[in-house]
Structures are given as structure tokens and as C-alpha cells.
Amino acid sequence: MAVVYRSWKALTQNAILTRSVSNSLRLYSQKPPAPVVPLVNVEVDDKSGVAVVTLNRPPVNSLNTPLLTELGAAIKNLEDNKSRGMILTSSSDTVFSAGLDILEMYNTPKDQLSAFWTTLQSTWLSLYRSSFPTVAAINGHSPAGGCLLALSCEYRVMVGPKFSIGLNETQLGIVAPPWFVICMRDVIGHRQTELALTTGRLFSAPEALKIGLIDSMVSNKAEAMAEAQKFITQFAKIPPLARKLTKESVRGEGIRYMEDNMIDDLQIFMDLVTQPKIQKGLEMYLATLKKK
Numbered sequence: 001m002a003v004v005y006r007s008w009k010a011l012t013q014n015a016i017l018t019r020s021v022s023n024s025l026r027l028y029s030q031k032p033p034a035p036v037v038p039l040v041n042v043e044v045d046d047k048s049g050v051a052v053v054t055l056n057r058p059p060v061n062s063l064n065t066p067l068l069t070e071l072g073a074a075i076k077n078l079e080d081n082k083s084r085g086m087i088l089t090s091s092s093d094t095v096f097s098a099g100l101d102i103l104e105m106y107n108t109p110k111d112q113l114s115a116f117w118t119t120l121q122s123t124w125l126s127l128y129r130s131s132f133p134t135v136a137a138i139n140g141h142s143p144a145g146g147c148l149l150a151l152s153c154e155y156r157v158m159v160g161p162k163f164s165i166g167l168n169e170t171q172l173g174i175v176a177p178p179w180f181v182i183c184m185r186d187v188i189g190h191r192q193t194e195l196a197l198t199t200g201r202l203f204s205a206p207e208a209l210k211i212g213l214i215d216s217m218v219s220n221k222a223e224a225m226a227e228a229q230k231f232i233t234q235f236a237k238i239p240p241l242a243r244k245l246t247k248e249s250v251r252g253e254g255i256r257y258m259e260d261n262m263i264d265d266l267q268i269f270m271d272l273v274t275q276p277k278i279q280k281g282l283e284m285y286l287a288t289l290k291k292k
């Protein structure tokens with residue numbers, strides 16, 4: 001028995017030695033690990049105290065769990081540091097955000113699907129109810145979840161005329177949840193929301209300006225950033241607590257909806273998105289996006 005034990009021990013030690021030599025050799029032959037690039041960049045201007053939060057998930061800033069988690073953490077950090085304001089924009093020249101990452105909803109294990117949706121819910125709520133002023137500098141296309149992010153800010157400046165924005169969910173055979181609808185309705189009104197959402201219409205920037213979906217159209221990102229800064233500057237003389245409580249009061253319906261319905265909302269999402277018919281629809285939509 002002792003002999004067997006000794007030889008087994010020798011064998012394992014030998015294996016450990018061989019493994020560590022080959023690991024070192026592998027380390028020498030490996031390229032250095034790629035630097036971890038943040039999916040969300042935050043830069044705070046020293047003078048104004050305004051934070052520029054840039055979505056940075058090429059090619060189209062589709063919103064997956066890691067990106068939403070980073071965005072939520074960035075907002076919490078600004079909240080903790082009593083930020084003066086936040087401008088949400090994109091590192092892409094043509095896309096603000098392509099909305100939810102369809103790959104997070106297609107053929108996804110239930111625990112991941114649930115984590116994805118709860119991350120979206122909590123990040124959305126922290127953006128929507130943030131105590132500091134928020135502006136979306138929409139420097140590219142902004143469909144569906146991208147439009148939701150923009151709607152959740154207090155002011156929208158969009159680079160035009162060629163980019164589009166809107167809640168196009170019905171065109172994909174899915175349904176914009178009630179909190180998406182509340183956001184849209186609070187910005188463009190009941191009638192326009194019904195027309196826009198039932199048709200899943202994407203608006204060009206000039207059309208969006210006409211119905212009030214965006215507040216201003218500019219011709220490039222620099223102009224968008226300047227106008228966003230200007231919007232935030234006007235709050236310098238408004239007492240922050242009065243501002244925050246007023247914003248919470250105006251946005252009360254959306255905030256309460258989410259606080260009271262998080263679990264039901266998750267359940268409805270899971271039930272709907274896992275239906276074979278919806279999965280087939282998402283598969284076909286992904287295929288059309290890839291074929292372009």
C-alpha cells in the first residue's frame with residue numbers, strides 16, 4: 001500500500017512539475033492579455049462638475065448585462081458623489097444605442113435571461129429617478145431600448161437629420177413593457193404614443209423634433225454636447241433637494257410602477273420572451289440584421 005501511495009504521490013508531483021513547466025512555457029509564448037476596456041466611460045469636467053457618460057460597446061452599443069451593470073454602477077457613483085449633472089452619449093459616430101442586445105433574449109438560459117431583465121429594470125430606475133439633471137446627446141440611431149435610455153433623461157438633443165429614434169418593438173413581434181410606454185407617453189403624449197408604438201415607427205430626427213420626442217436637433221456631436229451642457233447649467237441656481245423631489249413627483253407614475261411591479265414585470269417578460277413563436281421571431285430578426 002505504501003509503495004502504491006509513494007508512486008501515486010510521485011506521479012502526481014511529476015504531473016504538477018510538468019504542468020508548471022508547460023504553463024510557464026505557455027506564458028512565455030502567449031501574447032500579453034488584452035487590456036480590459038470599459039463598456040461605459042465616465043469623465044467629469046473639473047469646472048462644471050458635469051459627467052459625460054459614454055456608451056462604448058462597439059459596434060452598436062447593444063445593451064447586454066455587463067453594459068447595463070456598468071451603466072448602473074456609473075449612475076450610482078455619480079449619485080454618491082452628488083453629481084451636478086450627466087450627459088449620456090455614445091462613442092460611435094452613427095449609433096447611440098441599438099437597444100437591448102437581442103442575443104441576451106434569444107436562446108438564453110432562464111437564469112441569465114432573468115439576470116438580464118432585472119439588471120435592465122434597476123439600471124433604468126436609477127437613471128429615470130436620478131437626483132441630478134440628465135441629458136441624452138443622441139449622436140446616432142436610437143431604436144427601442146436606445147430610445148428608452150434617451151426618454152429616461154430629462155432632455156434630448158439629437159444629431160440630425162439622418163439618424164432615427166423610436167420604440168419599434170412591435171415590428172419585431174415583441175411588446176414594449178408598460179414602463180417603456182409611460183416614458184414615451186410622458187414625453188410625446190397619449191395619442192402620439194399609441195400611433196407610434198402600435199406601428200413600431202422609427203422617426204427621423206426632424207420628425208422626432210416635430211412630435212417632441214427630441215427637444216432639439218443639431219448638426220454634430222460637439223453642438224449636441226454644448227447644448228447639453230447649457231441645459232444642465234440652468235440648474236446651477238435651483239436648490240438640488242427641491243429639484244430632486246419635484247422630478248420624483250413628476251415621474252411618480254413610472255417610479256411607482258417599477259417599484260410595485262418588478263417581479264410581475266420580470267415574470268411577464270420571461271413568459272413572453274421564452275415563447276417559441278417569439279424566439280422564432282427574434283431568430284429571424286437577427287438573421288435579417290446579419291444579412292444586411
Ligand SMILES: CCCCCCCCCC/C=C/CC(=O)SCCNC(=O)CCNC(=O)[C@H](O)C(C)(C)COP(=O)(O)OP(=O)(O)OC[C@H]1O[C@@H](n2cnc3c(N)ncnc32)[C@H](O)[C@@H]1OP(=O)(O)O
Binds near residue numbers: 062094
Ligand atoms: C404587457 C407587457 C409585456 C412586456 C413583455 C416584455 C417583452 C419584451 C420586451 C423587450 C424589449 C426590447 C426592446 C429592444 O431594445 S429590442 C432591440 C431592438 N433593436 C433594434 O431593432 C435595432 C436593430 N439594429 C439596427 O437597426 C441597426 O443595427 C442600427 C442600430 C440601425 C445600426 O445599423 P448599422 O448598419 O450601423 O449596424 P448593423 O445593422 O450592421 O449591425 C452591426 C452588428 O450589430 C448587430 N446588432 C445590431 N443591433 C443589435 C441588437 N439590438 N442586438 C444584438 N445585435 C445587434 C448586427 O447583427 C451586426 O452584427 P454582425 O456584425 O455580427 O453582422
